[in-house]
Amino acid sequence: MTPFRAIPYGNGYSSGQGPLECELAVGKLADALCLEFNARIVQANQGNRDGCYRSVVIECESDLGFLDGTVKWVCQSPFRPNHRRKNWFIDVSPVREFEGQSLGEPR
Secondary structure (H helix, E strand, O other): OOOEEEEEEOOOOOHHHOOHHHHHHHHHHHHHHHHHHOOEEEEEEEOOOOOOEEEEEEEOOOOOHHHOEEEEEEOOOOOOOOOOOOEEEEEEEEOOOOOOOOOOOOO
16 A cells, blocks of 8 residues: 655645645545545645645555646635636655654544
8 A cells, every 4th residue: 555645736836835725625635535535644734724735645545546646626716716727736646655643533
């Protein structure tokens, strides 16, 4: 079982410095994977708002290799309602070596 990590990926930002909407996309993707693939979050770096994460490490029995790379999350920004941009990008990659600890109860 290979854990996967998802982090915000923003234009002109380092991977951990993406806009708030990318942090939301990390949270939404993590929620979707937990629901659809019975995955669990084993480590999370909380973002600036509820449901937003700078990074998460997800563990799953299913092969999530199809997610490796850049994932586009499409949604209107709930933080900037009149913002034209609707495409938010996050990086998802396998974690080869992970020795983290759960931060609270797994989701």
